[in-house]
Every structure is written in C-alpha cells, then in structure tokens.
Amino acid sequence: MANLHTELGLSDQDVLDIYQTMLLARKIDERMWLLNRSGKIPFVISCQGQEAAQVGASFALNREKDYVSPYYRDLGVVLSFGMTAKDLMLSAFAKAEDPNSGGRQMPGHFGQKKNRILTGSSPVTTQVPHAVGVALAGKMEKKDFVSFVTLGEGSSNQGDFHEGLNFAGVHKLPVITMVENNQYAISVPIEKQIASKNISVRALSYGMEGVTVDGNDPLAVYKAVRDARERAINGEGGTVIEAVSYRLTAHSSDDDDRYREKEEVDEAKKQDAIITFGNYLKEENVLSNKIEEEMNRDITSIINEATDYAEEAPYAMPEDALKYVYEE
Amino acid sequence: MANLHTELGLSDQDVLDIYQTMLLARKIDERMWLLNRSGKIPFVISCQGQEAAQVGASFALNREKDYVSPYYRDLGVVLSFGMTAKDLMLSAFAKAEDPNSGGRQMPGHFGQKKNRILTGSSPVTTQVPHAVGVALAGKMEKKDFVSFVTLGEGSSNQGDFHEGLNFAGVHKLPVITMVENNQYAISVPIEKQIASKNISVRALSYGMEGVTVDGNDPLAVYKAVRDARERAINGEGGTVIEAVSYRLTAHSSDDDDRYREKEEVDEAKKQDAIITFGNYLKEENVLSNKIEEEMNRDITSIINEATDYAEEAPYAMPEDALKYVYEE
Amino acid sequence: MPVMSYIQAVTTALKEEMLRDEKVFILGEDVGKKGGVFRATEGLYNEFGEYRVLDTPLSESAIAGVGIGAAMYGMRPVAEMQFADFIMPAVNQIISEAAKTRYRSNNDWNVPITIRAPYGGGVHGALYHSQSVEAVFANQPGLKIVMPSSPYDVKGLLKAAIRDNDPVLFFEHKRAYRLLKEEVPNEDYVLPIGKADVKREGSDITVITYGLCVHFALQTAEKLANEGIETHILDLRTVYPLDKEGIIEAASKTGKVLLITEDNKEGSIIGEVGAIIAENCLFDLDAPVMRLAGPDVPAMPFAPTMEKFFMVNPDKCEKAMRELAEF
Amino acid sequence: MPVMSYIQAVTTALKEEMLRDEKVFILGEDVGKKGGVFRATEGLYNEFGEYRVLDTPLSESAIAGVGIGAAMYGMRPVAEMQFADFIMPAVNQIISEAAKTRYRSNNDWNVPITIRAPYGGGVHGALYHSQSVEAVFANQPGLKIVMPSSPYDVKGLLKAAIRDNDPVLFFEHKRAYRLLKEEVPNEDYVLPIGKADVKREGSDITVITYGLCVHFALQTAEKLANEGIETHILDLRTVYPLDKEGIIEAASKTGKVLLITEDNKEGSIIGEVGAIIAENCLFDLDAPVMRLAGPDVPAMPFAPTMEKFFMVNPDKCEKAMRELAEF
Numbered sequence A, B: 001m002a003n004l005h006t007e008l009g010l011s012d013q014d015v016l017d018i019y020q021t022m023l024l025a026r027k028i029d030e031r032m033w034l035l036n037r038s039g040k041i042p043f044v045i046s047c048q049g050q051e052a053a054q055v056g057a058s059f060a061l062n063r064e065k066d067y068v069s070p071y072y073r074d075l076g077v078v079l080s081f082g083m084t085a086k087d088l089m090l091s092a093f094a095k096a097e098d099p100n101s102g103g104r105q106m107p108g109h110f111g112q113k114k115n116r117i118l119t120g121s122s123p124v125t126t127q128v129p130h131a132v133g134v135a136l137a138g139k140m141e142k143k144d145f146v147s148f149v150t151l152g153e154g155s156s157n158q159g160d161f162h163e164g165l166n167f168a169g170v171h172k173l174p175v176i177t178m179v180e181n182n183q184y185a186i187s188v189p190i191e192k193q194i195a196s197k198n199i200s201v202r203a204l205s206y207g208m209e210g211v212t213v214d215g216n217d218p219l220a221v222y223k224a225v226r227d228a229r230e231r232a233i234n235g236e237g238g239t240v241i242e243a244v245s246y247r248l249t250a251h252s253s254d255d256d257d258r259y260r261e262k263e264e265v266d267e268a269k270k271q272d273a274i275i276t277f278g279n280y281l282k283e284e285n286v287l288s289n290k291i292e293e294e295m296n297r298d299i300t301s302i303i304n305e306a307t308d309y310a311e312e313a314p315y316a317m318p319e320d321a322l323k324y325v326y327e328e
Numbered sequence C, D: 001m002p003v004m005s006y007i008q009a010v011t012t013a014l015k016e017e018m019l020r021d022e023k024v025f026i027l028g029e030d031v032g033k034k035g036g037v038f039r040a041t042e043g044l045y046n047e048f049g050e051y052r053v054l055d056t057p058l059s060e061s062a063i064a065g066v067g068i069g070a071a072m073y074g075m076r077p078v079a080e081m082q083f084a085d086f087i088m089p090a091v092n093q094i095i096s097e098a099a100k101t102r103y104r105s106n107n108d109w110n111v112p113i114t115i116r117a118p119y120g121g122g123v124h125g126a127l128y129h130s131q132s133v134e135a136v137f138a139n140q141p142g143l144k145i146v147m148p149s150s151p152y153d154v155k156g157l158l159k160a161a162i163r164d165n166d167p168v169l170f171f172e173h174k175r176a177y178r179l180l181k182e183e184v185p186n187e188d189y190v191l192p193i194g195k196a197d198v199k200r201e202g203s204d205i206t207v208i209t210y211g212l213c214v215h216f217a218l219q220t221a222e223k224l225a226n227e228g229i230e231t232h233i234l235d236l237r238t239v240y241p242l243d244k245e246g247i248i249e250a251a252s253k254t255g256k257v258l259l260i261t262e263d264n265k266e267g268s269i270i271g272e273v274g275a276i277i278a279e280n281c282l283f284d285l286d287a288p289v290m291r292l293a294g295p296d297v298p299a300m301p302f303a304p305t306m307e308k309f310f311m312v313n314p315d316k317c318e319k320a321m322r323e324l325a326e327f
C-alpha cells in the first residue's frame, strides 16, 4: 500500500537516508554545544529545528550537479551535499584543515568548491545574488543544473533578496530560494520583521511561484523542491519556498533567549521533526528499533572520531594569515 | 447631473486647478527643452506624460500638512506643493537663488523645507526610506499627516524600495508610495526590469494595499491617493499605487531614444493627459475656450517672467562651494 | 564618581540624552526587548517604550535611511548597526544621503543622526565581526566619525554626537566594552567633536592613535617611562575630519612619530595623519614617520594563531615605540 | 597605429576580450541595446547578443552580486556601474563579498570580476555625476583599483583586469572619454596591474598623480620645461594596492613632491601616498610633501562657478608646481 513517501517516488532506503542525515546534523550540532559549553570551541550556531527542511530540500536536488548557497544554519544541506562530520568539526575547532575556510571563518560559514557549495560570509542575504549569478551562468552555458539558496525569514528583508530575485525573475533563471522561517531573527519575532501574510507571497513580486510548506515535514519540503526543480529545469523560472518551523535553540552560543517564553519553545519541541519524522518512519515500518540503534551507534562513532581528529589537528601558522589575499 | 469629478467631490474649480497645474508643468518642461537646445541650460529631465498622475495625486493630499519625497520627474508634485515656476527656472539655470540647492544640484533634484518637500539626490530610491522615516516621526509624535513618495518603475527594483516599504508595513506607517510607471528605465523596457504582472502586486510583500491605475487619468489617480490617505490616517498603513503612463520624451536631454520605435511613442501621445483631460473638461463644459486661452496666456507670461528672472540672476560665488558642509 | 565600563558609559549617555530630549530615539536590530546583542541598550526599552527603542526589521539600509528621514523631519535618531561590519548595506544611505543633505540643499535640510556601531577585533569574531570600517567613510565631507578610547570619552562624545546637527558615525570598540573601566562623572558633560586629546605628555616620542590602541599605547608608555623614555600620546578621538592642528603640534613636539591603528595599514586613516605630518612637519622630524597597523589582508581570521598575528597588541606597540625611541 | 579616444579604447578592449574568451560577458544598466549611456559598449549587443551584453534591472547590488556569483562559477563578468557615484548600493557586495572571497575560503573560491565605472568631474554632472569614489574602496585588501590616464593604458589595463583572477575596480574618467586621444596598437597587449608608470622623466620636481590629472600635469610640465623646470611625473595607474617602490623611487629622485588628485583632499588616496613617502623618504626630501586636491566639500556643485572652483585644472597645477620648484 502506498504511503506518503512512496507516493513521492521515494524508496524506504531514501527516507532512511533522509532521516539519518537529519539525525547526523542534529547530533553534530548537539555535540558542538557540548564542546562550546566546556570551553573547547568558541562558537556554535544551530540547525536544530530546521534539519527536516534542509535535508528534505537537498534530497530533491541533484546532488551531483546542482549548486547550493547555504546559510549558517544549513548543516543539513552541506551534509547532504558531501561535507563530512570531520570537515565540520575542523571548522568548529578552527583548524587549518577546515575545508570551508582553513579556520579563518567562524563555524557555519560554509563553502566547498568540490561539492559546489558556494563560500558564504556573515552579512546576511548576500548569497542570494550569488546564487542568481550561478544560475545565469548555467543558463548562458546551457547547463541543466539549478541553483539553490537558503536564508532566514528576517534576512528576506534585505535589499539583496529583492534585487537578486527580481533579476532571476526577469530572466526566468533556475533559482530555488528556500526561506527557512524559524519565526525569529535573533530576538525579533516574525511579526516585527514582516507584515505580509507569509514569506512566499513575496514570490509574486518576481513573477515566481511561491509556496509555504511545513518545514518540520521533510516530505512536504521534498515535494515542493522537487516540483520547483522540475519547473526550473523546464525553463519556467524560479520558486520561493517558505519552510516554516521553529528555532529550537538560542540564536547562537552568544545568545540567551530570555526574550521568548519557555512555553512557546516547549510547544515547538513537540513538532521537532527528529521525533515526528522518526515516528512516521516507525509507523510505516521503515525504521525498526534495530536500524535506529545502528544509526545512533554509527553517528556517535562518526562524531567521536571527527571530534577527536579535529581537536588534535593543528591550527594554521600565524603567518598563514598573510596568504591568499590575491592569487599567488 | 453628476459627472466623474463631482462624484469624487471635486468642484469644477478644483479640476480646473488640476488642469492648470498640469499645463503649467508641461509648459515649463517644454520651455526647458527649448532653453537646453539653444544652449542656455545644460540639462533637462522631463515630466511629460506624467503630469496627470503627479497633479492628481498631489490634489488628493493635504498640501498644508503632508510631506512629499518626489523624484526627478515630479514637476507636477512640487508645483502643487508650492514651488513656483521661478524657483524651477532658477534651478534650471543653476543660480544662487534656486531654493532647491542654490545651484548646486542638477535640475530635478527637488527640495524645499518650507513646503515640506524633502531634498532629493540622484541615486534612485533612497527617498523611500526617508519618506518612511518621516512617517515614523509623525506616528511617534501623533501627527495626522501622511508621507508621500514617488519613484519610477525601474527604481522599484532597488533594495531600498523593499527595505523601506517593509519597515513601513511592519509599523503600519502612513506612507503612500506612487510608482510612476512610464514603461522605460532609460532604454530598458518594463519587461526587462520586472517579471511580476504589475508593480502594485509588490504591495503584498509589505502587507499593504496595492492599486494599479491609469496614470493618464488624474481623477483615477486622485481617487486612489485619496483612499490611500484615508486608510493611512486611520492607522491602516500604507499603499503602493502604480500609475501607468508613458515617457513622452527621451530619458533626459542627454539621451536619444533610438532604442524604441517612433510608432510606439506616437501611439502613446494619443493618450497624453494634457489632451485627454482637456477634452474631458471641455465635454463637461468646465473648460471653455475662453478659460483655456486665459490659462495659456497666464502660463506663458509666468514662464516668460520666470525665465527672464532666472537667466539674469547671479550664480553663486566660486567660494560659496565651501559653504554648508557642516552646520555653520 | 562611579566607575563605569566603556559599555556602561554608552548606555548612560543614551539614557541621559533620551531623558533630556524626547526627540531622541533608538532604532536597530535587537536593541529593544533584548537590549542589544552587547546589551548597550539594556533597560531602555522598558523605560522608554517600544517606539523610542525600536526593534527594526533586519535591513541596515532601512535603519539608516528611515533614521535619516526621521532626522530630516526633526527627530534625533540614534541608529545601531549590530556590528560595524554590517554597515556596508547602508553605505549608500550614509554617503549619498546623510553626508550630502545639508550641502546639496544649500543648508535648507540637515540630518542630525548618530549611527553607533561596535567595531574592532580580538574577540574571536573572525572576518565579519572584527573589522575596523572607518576608512570607508573617512573621506566623505559632511560626515563626522568619532571613535572614543575610554569610558569618560564615550559619555562626553556620544552626548555630543547626539546633539550634533550633522550626521555622526560613532564607532565603539567591542573589546573595550567590558575591558576598560574608569571613573565617569554623574554630571552632564559633552566633549568636543573634532578635537584630538593629549592622553599623556612626553618629550621623547609621539604616538598618535585612537580607539583601543590608545589603551595599549598608554600601557606601554608606562613601561617605557621606567626606562626614561617619555611618550607623548595623542588620541585622535575624531578620526574624520581630523584635528590637523592637534596632529601637527603633537608630531612637532618630539619629532619622532609613531602612528598606530588596528585597521589594515594601507588606506587606513593613519595614512592621512602621516600625510598631514609630511606636509606640515618635515623640518621638525628627527625620524621617518613610523606606522604600526594590521597587515593588508581582508580581515582578521578566526583561528587564534592568525587572529593574534593580525591584532595590534602591547608587545607590538612596545617593539615599535622602542625602535622609534632608539632611532 | 590607429588613433583612438579613451572611450574607444574601452570598447576595443571589451570587444577583443569577448572575442578571445567566451566566458567574458558584460552586464549593467543600458549596456545592451543602447550601448551604454556613454556608448562604451556600443555595437557589442549586436555583435555578441543579449546574454553576453546584458541589460540588467536597475539594481547595482544585484549587478555586482550576480556578477560575483557568475564569477565564482567561472565566468568573467565585466559589470558596469552607470556612474561611479551609483556604486554605493553595491558596496556590501564589493567589500564584504568580492574582496574577501578568496581569503575567506582559504583559496578555494575566487571572483574574477571586473567592475567598470565612469568617475570624475568637469562635465556639469553636479554632486552625483562627478565624484571620485576610489577612496571608499582603497582600503580593502583583496580588491585592486585601476584608474588609467590615457587610451593606451586603458586598453592594456582593461584587458589585464578582465584576465585577472581577482576582483578589479576599473574607474574611467568620463571627461577623458572624448577629450583624450592617442595612438593605440591594434595588437593584443596587457599592462601590469600594480605598477605605476613614469609618464615623464624630470629632475627638479616630482608629481605623483593618476587619472585625468596626469594629463593636466603633463601639459603643465611641458610649459614649465620651457623655463627650465623639469618635472618627473609618476602615474599611479593602480591606486590600490599602491606600487610602493615606484612611489619611493619617484619621490626620492627629485626630493620635491607634489601629489595631485581630483578627489576631496582629506582621506583621498594621495594621503596614503604621502604617508608612504613620510615613512620611506624623509632624508631624501628637500621640501615638504605638497598636495593639490579638491576641497573638502561633499562633491562638486552644478553651477559653473562652483564647479570650476572645485576642479583641479592646469592653472592650479601650474601654480602648485611652480611653488614647489621654487621652494
């Protein structure tokens, strides 16, 4: 009998892979908080609450071809696109071998050319025009990839969102923009950020499709991105997808979140996709206790290994600070 | 029997005033082209084709209270708000007495504090956040004015449009934004500027009302702005009004317009509001030949006088360039 | 006199000015309910309400631009950029609008806005939470740029900035926020914008600097004084427009000048200081002008090894000051 | 060798590079069908088609940002800002992104973009169509800023910029566009970015400048040569990062140095040049470093009286060069 994921054309193994990737992201994130609180790494910024959207979306993309311009919470995206736990731990520890930046940037500033993950900065939303530029290049070169870009809902108020997506709209470029609406921009709740009834309505300004989906449901996000990708590849232009979930942690390790009520957070935790999607997979007899235990074991050992490796790895030499300003 | 304007609550005198102001704007503009072509003034940028929208909108505002942030084509707006032909000619000739800038800025860079016309610059769209700031100040001080801002359709692609209107939307500020869609941004036609079905749909991104009106019909624009003003004053927030017309001249005196077809321009000239609104007023027996002649005579003499005065007026002294960098 | 930290001086100045003049209001990201990511506006939201301490949408060009509009109207906005690094989207509003409004309108309009932003490194902030950005703006007539080095100066200069009838960029060193403490009078006082301040008198070498580096220079000067080297320290305080007389006087006094900035060397504001000296003090100099600055790399890295390599610190100051003294 | 105007050299360089490498494409406002408001891209739309000469929406941050994205992918975009004054909305993309991409990614990604923009005054362009904006960017490691002074240099340097694997800002003096003409080889050649160029040998005074002012300085030098005053003229060509050796050599050669820029004086790039001289050439100088520049007002006014007052011109150059020679 068809269940939700098979209707979408996803095999049991596919959804297990999605779940495992979500779980890996979550567990890496949790480990980073522990490392931060024990003084071993200076900074964490979390994916918690957004893994379903990130991994669901990524699995709808062509992970051999498509380009991604992720934002700082997108652990789930970069893991799906080939970054490893070790890579991420090297970044968290700011070690020389970190493929994102060689320890130059804070964690969460992803980038890895071999996996077509564009390098990102801290000023929010600058990646939107970049993703559009990649899509433009693809169109000029008649390639069949799409360009996928993410950002927070607060960040959708930046001028670069408007300018970038308008450019993409005029040229019907294959850009899929996913706004991860976690309802807060640091302390500022969505109703003080944005007056429109939702984020996806902004797509209309750019002649694009706009869809709002449950960001806690990886299958719903998968479907939205898959459809968007199909349109993009068919020359029908871009899509703005709003994936609604909730930021389960404080903004970052530098933030307390006294500005919101504990009850609100507790309520949101009930929708945590790690739990709800896990339950779905169990109900559908896709995830057995045995598989779950194995997964957890594997993930723990991957993370342990990555952590140990990263902790031991050397920092860049002081004078390495002088390298790579220009081509050498 | 009720005709269109009386239904809107406008007296015959009101519509004559509207017409006269439109005509004055047109005639000043035409004179400036003559002065430019004869080498007397270095630059013109025209209102031609947009007078109906500008004057129709202005007459729906409270011209004793409201603030305006016009853009460079808004001769009709600034004349409605109290700037005189002489003021404008002083600006065209770059003379010291120019109230906009003392001859410092090019013509079209309006500003006059006593008439609540905010000073403008050349980089497009920067005035949108300014208008929002004025509205915010008004809200904080519990004043009952609105803030009116205009720009071209191409300029609605700038980040400041998005950032400014989003700010206004979140705080339901009394900001009326009129996009004067004249179908070109210099050489680039609207379909290469904007992919949305029209400009007013962009209002949805900011939780505002959006209306598209015939910019050649001053009464339609009057009604849209009047309604918008009412909502704004009632605390219901801002409105984006798109007034659609056509740029009848080249972009400026520095532009040829070889990039568009003569037929297209000729077609548009048939909709020229100076003609069509004039015809309406004649059909309604509001504008007689006699009044029309008088109007034309008055306007010509006003413009002649203004031109002569401005031509004779002195430039600022060279060292005046050093003044007013900071408070003195 | 109470002892205050640098950031407490910020909060105090803001609060006092808001009490004094109800046209003064604050706008920025997270400045309201949260009290700012550094807590510079702590308590003000509760005291003055939502509209005087306004949490804005995440959009710096609007923060500046809306502030400018409100200032044109007659308010006295104090806009916060969460980090100086994030002022870049607002550059057009600041340079094209705020800086040029008075001039372009022939004195008809003006923009009494203050834009505060925490800058500077040494806080594990990496490339985008550590920059010195003053050089981007320190070439725009119409703007003033204030960069205080101590809690006392913060209070007096921030008040002056808020009362100024022209736009002022006010950069606060984020590492100084909790590091620097001193006595700050309870009374209302303002310090003059546009004037450099002699932070230490000395006759052997002159150090001209600003911001956190003043602190490093003072520390080092104490140390060198034990060995009989007397350092004259000029704190620029306003880095644009510069106090030319103050600079000429300080440089001429000892004839040996070290310029220090935490910014990248090339194109930093100490270049302009050096040029002023080269124009005006040639015959008073006993040694070439020396500069100590960050290396010319985009911004300081995250890894502690490379961050330390980048940052000016007391050791680097000492080395440079000694070298100059011995010249 | 054909005689070309400065702007023809721009068009020629663009065309040749587009023929040479199909990754090269142009994007900007009105660059396509209209061929640019100054006609720098005239004919290219017809020759190369819409996507290689792309008319963009009116949004500079997108022009830069989309260009950066395409460059990261591997294209070689040449973005046009219609006027240098309108680059300000793109500052965040240029400074935070283009300049820092290679560094922040530890050499994994790079941004081979060229951003062209007409700058400069003397064209009745008033405040917002006359500015020199290089000082805003001339403090950002990772960027290169080229400002050629002649058609020959334009062709060789624009080609070098397009082939450079890092972001280059390429500022063209709009008054030079049709004013300056000279022989330009038909052959393909590139000139080195980062090297200043001696435009005239002389032994009495040194003038260091760039852009249109090189032309003024050369004119004046000819005049003074008749009176036996020999001027050494160094054209910076690349204003960031500066050619330090070239500057030191030129300054030391005569010991009397005049720095000229059309930009406002304080904070302009000649400040940095002055500081380099103050650091390195103190004992070679026979006169204080002199600077000739625009006054410190926001930008040049429209009225001809005030515009002329602002602009550097041959008369002002002559006065300054004479004064220096007589020192």
Ligand SMILES: Cc1ncc(C[n+]2csc(CCOP(=O)(O)OP(=O)(O)O)c2C)c(N)n1
Pocket: A073, A122, A123, A124, A151, A152, A153, A154, A155, A156, A180, A182, A183, A184, A185, A186, A247, A251, C029, C058, C060, C082, C086, C089
């Ligand atoms: C241009 C800019 N301004 C300010 C910041 C500081 N900042 C970092 S994250 C953040 C909030 C982002 O909110 P949102 O876009 O909703 O993403 P979320 O963190 O909630 O995922 C802010 C203000 C920044 N990084 N960039």
Ligand SMILES: Cc1ncc(C[n+]2csc(CCOP(=O)(O)OP(=O)(O)O)c2C)c(N)n1
Pocket: B073, B122, B123, B124, B151, B152, B153, B154, B155, B156, B180, B182, B183, B184, B185, B186, B247, B251, D029, D058, D060, D082, D086, D089
């Ligand atoms: C930021 C900026 N970029 C470019 C320009 C140059 N420019 C002046 S007007 C214009 C076109 C404006 O088109 P639109 O907004 O449709 O207004 P219109 O002139 O058609 O009324 C351009 C590109 C500018 N003034 N400001």
Ligand SMILES: [Mg+2]
Pocket: A152, A153, A154, A180, A181, A182, A183, A184, A185, A186
């Ligand atoms: Mg959020």
Ligand SMILES: [Mg+2]
Pocket: B152, B153, B154, B180, B181, B182, B183, B184, B185, B186
């Ligand atoms: Mg238009």
